[in-house]
Amino acid sequence: xxxxxxxxxxxxxxxxxxxxxxxxxxxxxxxxxxxxxxxxxxxxxxxxxxxxxxxxxxxxxxxxxxxxxxxxxxxxxxxxxxxxxxxxxxxxxxxxxxxxxxxxxxxxxxxxxxxxxxxxxxxxxxxxxxxxxxxxxxxxxxxxxxxxxxxxxxxxxxxxxxxxxxxxxxxxxxxxxxxxxxxxxxxxxxxxxxxxxxxxxxxxxxxxxxxxxxxxxxxxxxxxxxxxxxxxxxxxxxxxxxxxxxxxxxxx
Amino acid sequence: xxxxxxxxxxxxxxxxxxxxxxxxxxxxxxxxxxxxxxxxxxxxxxxxxxxxxxxxxxxxxxxxxxxxxxxxxxxxxxxxxxxxxxxxxxxxxxxxxxxxxxxxxxxxxxxxxxxxxxxxxxxxxxxxxxxxxxxxxxxxxxxxxxxxxxxxxxxxxxxxxxxxxxxxxxxxxxxxxxxxxxxxxxxxxxxxxxxxxxxxxxxxxxxxxxxxxxxxxxxxxxxxxxxxxxxxxxxxxxxxxxxxxxxxxxxxxxxxxxxxxxxxxxxxxxxxxxxxxxxxxxxxxxxxxxxxxxxxxxxxxxxxxxxxxxxxxxxxxxxxxxxxxxxxxxxxxxxxxxxxxxxxxxxxxxxxxxxxxxxxxxxxxxxxxxxxxxxxxxxxxxxxxxxxxxxxxxxxxxxxxxxxxxxxxxxxxxxxxxxxxxxxxxxxxxxxxxxxxxxxxxxxxxxxxxxxxxxxxxxxxxxxxxxxxxxxxxxxxxxx
Numbered sequence: 001x002x003x004x005x006x007x008x009x010x011x012x013x014x015x016x017x018x019x020x021x022x023x024x025x026x027x028x029x030x031x032x033x034x035x036x037x038x039x040x041x042x043x044x045x046x047x048x049x050x051x052x053x054x055x056x057x058x059x060x061x062x063x064x065x066x067x068x069x070x071x072x073x074x075x076x077x078x079x080x081x082x083x084x085x086x087x088x089x090x091x092x093x094x095x096x097x098x099x100x101x102x103x104x105x106x107x108x109x110x111x112x113x114x115x116x117x118x119x120x121x122x123x124x125x126x127x128x129x130x131x132x133x134x135x136x137x138x139x140x141x142x143x144x145x146x147x148x149x150x151x152x153x154x155x156x157x158x159x160x161x162x163x164x165x166x167x168x169x170x171x172x173x174x175x176x177x178x179x180x181x182x183x184x185x186x187x188x189x190x191x192x193x194x195x196x197x198x199x200x201x202x203x204x205x206x207x208x209x210x211x212x213x214x215x216x217x218x219x220x221x222x223x224x225x226x227x228x229x230x231x232x233x234x235x236x237x238x239x240x241x242x243x244x245x246x247x248x249x250x251x252x
Numbered sequence: 253x254x255x256x257x258x259x260x261x262x263x264x265x266x267x268x269x270x271x272x273x274x275x276x277x278x279x280x281x282x283x284x285x286x287x288x289x290x291x292x293x294x295x296x297x298x299x300x301x302x303x304x305x306x307x308x309x310x311x312x313x314x315x316x317x318x319x320x321x322x323x324x325x326x327x328x329x330x331x332x333x334x335x336x337x338x339x340x341x342x343x344x345x346x347x348x349x350x351x352x353x354x355x356x357x358x359x360x361x362x363x364x365x366x367x368x369x370x371x372x373x374x375x376x377x378x379x380x381x382x383x384x385x386x387x388x389x390x391x392x393x394x395x396x397x398x399x400x401x402x403x404x405x406x407x408x409x410x411x412x413x414x415x416x417x418x419x420x421x422x423x424x425x426x427x428x429x430x431x432x433x434x435x436x437x438x439x440x441x442x443x444x445x446x447x448x449x450x451x452x453x454x455x456x457x458x459x460x461x462x463x464x465x466x467x468x469x470x471x472x473x474x475x476x477x478x479x480x481x482x483x484x485x486x487x488x489x490x491x492x493x494x495x496x497x498x499x500x501x502x503x504x505x506x507x508x509x510x511x512x513x514x515x516x517x518x519x520x521x522x523x524x525x526x527x528x529x530x531x532x533x534x535x536x537x538x539x540x541x542x543x544x545x546x547x548x549x550x551x552x553x554x555x556x557x558x559x560x561x562x563x564x565x566x567x568x569x570x571x572x573x574x575x576x577x578x579x580x581x582x583x584x585x586x587x588x589x590x591x592x593x594x595x596x597x598x599x600x601x602x603x604x605x606x607x608x609x610x611x612x613x614x615x616x617x618x619x620x621x622x623x624x625x626x627x628x629x630x631x632x633x634x635x636x637x638x639x640x641x642x643x644x645x646x647x648x649x650x651x652x653x654x655x656x657x658x659x660x661x662x663x664x665x666x667x668x669x670x671x672x673x674x675x676x677x678x679x680x681x682x683x684x685x686x687x688x689x690x691x692x693x694x695x696x697x698x699x700x701x702x703x704x705x706x707x708x709x710x711x712x713x714x715x716x717x718x719x720x721x722x723x724x725x726x727x728x729x730x731x732x
Contacts, residue, residue, distance in 0.1 A: 060705055066638045067732035073638075082587055093640035093729060094604040094616050095630040100638075104604055105625040108587065111600040121594050128593075130585035189732070191704040192672065200674045200698050203706060203731065224732065 029157060031079055035233050041209060041218040042183070047075060050157035051182035051213075052150040054141065056164040058188025058206070062172035065137065065165035067187045067205055070100050070225055072135050072161045077101030077229030079159055081132030084125040086110045086118045088137065089165075101229030106132075119145050122160065129156035137163045139171075146179035175210075184211040190221060193234060202226075204234050258296055262289050263304040272304050309333065316366075317465050322566050324357060326513030326525040327464040332411070335383065337376055339462055342525045342550065345598040354390045374398045376462065377454035381409030381428075399455060403429030410450045416443055428454065459521055471507070471564040473497040480519050480556020487557065488545045494562040495540045508533025508570030514544050516551060517559035524551055528596050531588045531622045533568040539589055543596055591621045606630045610679045611694075612640060612728065634677050635698060637708045637729030644726035647709065651725070654715030657697040661709065663727050668701035678714070693720040698731065706731035 030046030032039045039045045047053060053075075055068045069092060076083045077100055085092070085107050098104055110121045118136050125134040126149060134153075141162055153160040162181065166172050175186070186208040193201035203224035209217055223234035258278035260271045269289035278299070283292050293299060310333065317336045321328040324347070327339035340353060347353040354370040361368040371382035371391040378398045382391045385405055393401045402409075405428050408417050420443070425431045431439075432451050439447055452458035466472070473494050481487060491514065502508065510533055514526040528543040551557075595601055602618040606628050609615050615630065630636075649658035657673030675697030681689025696710045708729035713721025 059703065061732075064639050064730045066730040070638045070732035081585060084590070091639050091642065093612070093637055095606075095612075095636040096638035096732075098630050099636060103627075103629060104606065105627060107603065108591070108621045109600075109602050109604065110594055111602070117597070117599060120597070121599055124593055125590060128587075128590040130587070131590075187732075189704045189706065191702075192700055192706065198672070200672045200700050200706065204704070205732075 031075065031159065034078075034230055035220075035222075037233055038207075038218075038220055038222075038231075041215060042212060043215040047159070048182055049079075049159050050154045052146060052153055052160040052162065052180065054146075054162045054164060054179065054181040054184040056172070056175050056184075056186050058186050058208075060169065061188060062164075062166050062169050062175075065163050067189050067203075067224070068163045068165070068185075069137070070096065071185070071187045071205070071207070071231075072133075072163050073097045073100040073102045074225030074229035074231060075161060076133035076135060076159065077103075077106075077225070079132035081106075081130065083107050083132055084110060084121070084134045086112065086121045086125070086134070086136040088112055088115060088118050099227060100225040101227055115139060119149070122162075123148055123152050126152035126158050126160050127156060129158060131158050133159040133161055135161045135163060137165055139164070139166055140174070141179050141181075143177075143179055146181055150180040150182070181211075182213045183209060183215075186210055191236075193223065194236070202234065204236070205231075207231075254300075257298050257300050258283065259300045259302065260289075260292060261302050261304050263306075306333070314465070318467065320357070321465055322511065323360075324353060326515060326527050326563070326565065327462050327523065329462045329465050331376075331380060335380065337380065337462055339523070339525065340372060343527045346527065346529065346596070348598070351390070351392050354392070358389050373401065375454060375456040376460050377411065377450065378402050378456075380411065381405050381454070385409055402454060403427065403432070407431055410447075410454065412446060412450055416447065419443065420447075461521060461523055464515070466563075471498060471501050471505070471567060472561060473501065474559065474561040476559050477557065480553075480558050482553035482556045484548050484551075487548055487551060487553070487560075488541075490560055491544050491548075491562075492537070492541050494560060495537045495544070498562050498564060499535050499537045499540065502535055502564060502567060502570075505567075506569060507564070507567040508535045509540065509564045509566070510568050511564075511566035512540065512544070513563045513565050515561040515563065516553075516557050517561070518554045519556045519558050520554055522554070526550065527565075529592070531591050531595065531620075533570045534588075534592075535570055539592070543592055546593060546596065588622055595621075609682065611682060612636070612679075614682070614685075634696075635731065637706075637731045639730040641728055641730075644710070644728045647725050647727045649709075649725040651711070653723075655695070657699055658709065658725060661699065661701075661707075661725070661727070663707070668703075668705070670699045671702055672700040674698040676711075679710075691717075691719050696728075 029049040030044040031049060032046035055072055056062060057065045057068045061067050083102065083106055090111050094104055097107065112118045112121055115138060118138055122134050122136040125131055149160055164175060188206045190204040190206050192203050195201045205222045205224055207220045207222045220233060221235040223232040225231055258281055259275045260278050260283060261273040262269050263272035271283060271285055271287045271289060271292055274283045274285060281296050313330050317328050317330050320336055320338055325338040325340050325343040329337050331337035340350060344350045344353045347356055350372045354372055358368050358370055369383050369389055371379045373379040373382060373393040374395060375398055378393060378401065381402060407420055407425055407428055436448050449458065453460045475490060475494060509530060511529045516524045526544060526547055534540060591601055601621040603621055603623060604616045605619050607615055607617045648662040650660045651658035655676055657675055658670055661668055661670060676695035679694045679696060681692030683690040693714045694710045694712060695714065696708060698706060699709055700706045707727055708731065709725055709727050711723060711725050713723040
C-alpha cells in the first residue's frame with residue numbers, strides 16, 4: 001500500500017517538475033531520425049521541436065563544417081515547411097543541400113555581415129513560427145545568446161539548429177563551454193562505405209551525441225544523409241574492437 | 253540627330269545666344285558652357301544645336317527626384333536646376349552603405365542613359381559642391397571631414413549670386429578656404445549676410461533642412477505634438493496611431509504599402525527618417541507598426557519631437573485573397589513578414605535557384621526570397637560538395653595522366669594520401685559565354701584520404717592536349 005502511495009507521490013512530483021520545465025505541451029513533438037538505435041538514446045524518441053540543437057564538425061570539419069551542415073540539412077529536410085539558413089560566410093553549395101533532400105525552393109538564406117546579426121536573424125526566425133527549422137552558422141555561442149534562442153524556439157516550436165564552425169581548429173575547444181542547447185552533436189567524417197569496386201561509397205560519419213538534456217551521451221557510426229535527408233546506422237568492422245554488438249543492427 | 257556628332261544646347265535671352273550644355277564629343281572639340289553660339293558654329297562644322305527648354309528640364313529633374321524618393325531615401329528635393337539632393341541618413345543601410353548607395357544610383361542612371369555624378373557629405377552645401385566640381389563619378393566624404401574636403405574648392409560652388417562671386421573674385425578670393433579665413437564683419441558689410449550664411453551651410457555650422465518633395469498622390473498622415481515627446485514608449489504609441497490612420501486612408505483607395513517613411517521633426521529644426529520596405533503590398537497595421545518600431549532605438553529625439561509624419565512613398569493595389577479554401581488543405585505559411593523584418597535590418601535575403609550550367613560556380617543564381625517557386629532542382633547525377641571554395645585553390649599532386657585520380661595531394665601545406673577516388677567527371681568550358689573557354693576542360697574527381705576526408709579536386713585540361721588547360725590541379729570543394 002505504502003509502495004503505491006510513494007509511487008503516486010513520485011509521479012506527481014515528476015509531473016510538477018515537467019511542468020516547471022515547460023515541456024508538458026511538447027512532450028510528443030519530436031522529429032525522429034527513423035533509426036531506432038539513435039532515437040532510443042534521445043529523450044522523447046527524437047530531436048525535440050521547439051529546442052536548440054548544436055552541431056559541430058570534428059577535425060578539419062571544425063573549420064569547414066561541411067559534414068555538420070549536411071547533417072543539419074538532412075534534419076531540416078525531414079521537417080515540414082521552409083527553412084531559414086542564416087550565415088556570415090557564404091560558402092555553402094546549394095546543390096549539396098538539394099542532394100541531402102532540402103529542395104532549393106524551401107531554403108531562404110539570410111546573409112549577415114556580423115556574427116551578432118546572425119544571432120539576431122536566428123532569433124527573429126525562431127520567434128516567427130511557421131518555419132520548419134532555422135539553421136545558423138556561428139563561431140561563438142555565448143550562454144545568454146543560446147538561452148535567448150532556446151526560449152524563442154520553445155515559444156513557437158520551431159527547430160533551431162546551430163552549426164558551429166571556427167576560424168582555426170585550435171579554437172574548437174570553445175565547444176566545451178556550456179550553452180542552453182538541448183542536444184549537442186559532433187559530426188566527424190569517417191572513411192566511406194567500402195564498395196566491391198574502386199570508388200567512393202556512401203559517406204560515413206561518426207556522430208557523437210555529446211550532451212542531451214535529460215539523456216545520456218552516445219556515439220554512432222552513421223551513413224550520411226540520402227536524397228530524402230535520412231541517415232542510417234552504418235558501422236564497419238574495420239579497426240574497432242567493440243563493433244561485434246553493432247553488426248546485428250546494421251541497416252541499409 | 254546622330255549620336256556621333258557633337259551636340260550642344262543653346263539658351264537665348266534677347267538676341268544673345270550661348271551654350272548652356274554640351275555633350276562629351278562637343279567638349280572634346282573645345283566647346284565650353286557659356287560660349288557664344290556663333291563662335292561655336294564657327295569652330296565646329298557639323299554641330300547639332302538644340303534650343304534649351306528650361307520648363308521641360310525642370311519637369312524631368314522633378315521626375316528623377318520622385319524616382320529617387322521611391323527608390324533611395326525618404327527626403328529628396330530638387331537642388332537648383334541641375335541636381336537632386338537627398339538625405340540618406342537612416343536609408344543607406346538598405347542599399348548596403350553610402351558608397352554602395354551612390355554607386356548603385358549612378359549605375360542605375362547610366363542604365364537609363366544619363367550621366368550623373370554623386371557625392372555624400374555631412375552637409376547639403378558640401379555635397380552640392382563636390383558633386384559638381386570633382387571629376388570622380390562618386391565621392392564619399394567621411395563623417396567630420398567636410399572642412400578638409402571643401403577648403404580647396406573654388407568659390408563658385410557656394411550657391412551665391414553670380415555678381416557676388418564676380419565681386420569676390422575681383423578681391424582675389426579664389427577658394428573657399430581663402431574666403432572663410434577672411435574676417436566675417438567686413439565681408440558682411442560689403443556683400444550682405446548671404447556669404448556668411450552659405451559658408452556656415454557649407455561647414456555645417458548652420459542647419460539647412462531639406463524640404464522633401466511631395467506629390468498629391470502620396471498618402472500621408474501627420475501629427476503635431478503640443479509638448480515635445482522623447483520616450484521610446486511614447487514614440488511607439490504615436491507610431492501605432494499614425495499607422496492606423498495611414499492604413500485607413502489606404503483602404504479607401506484600395507492600396508497597400510510597399511515602402512513607407514516615418515519622418516520625425518525635432519524641436520531644434522532637424523529631421524530624422526526611418527524607412528521600412530515590404531516585399532509585398534501590406535495594409536496590416538500590426539505588421540507595419542512592428543517594422544517601424546523595430547528600429548525606434550535608431551531615433552535620437554534630442555530635445556524632443558514636435559511632429560511626426562508617416563508617408564506611404566510607394567503604394568500598390570492590394571489584392572484580396574482567400575487564405576485557405578478547405579479545412580483539410582494545409583495552410584501555406586507566408587514568410588513575407590519575416591522577410592520584411594530581416595530585410596529592413598539590412599540583411600541580404602535570397603533563395604538559390606538552379607541555372608542550366610555544368611560549371612559549378614555558374615550552376616546557381618540568387619533570386620529574391622519571395623520569388624515564384626518554380627520547383628526546379630539540380631540534376632543530381634554526381635555528388636556535390638557542401639562547401640564550395642570561393643576560388644579553386646591550386647594543389648600539388650602526384651597523378652598518372654591522362655585519366656587517373658591523384659595518389660597524393662598537398663593542400664594548404666597538408667599532405668594527404670588518397671585511398672579512394674571517383675571520377676573523372678568531365679566538364680567542358682562554355683564557349684558561348686567566354687570565347688577563351690572554347691576548348692577548356694575540367695576533370696573533376698571525388699577523392700578520399702586516409703582520415704576519411706572527402707575533397708573535390710579537378711585538373712584543368714583533359715590530360716592529353718595542352719590546349720584544353722594547364723594540367724594543373726585545383727581543389728574546389730569539401731564534402732561532408
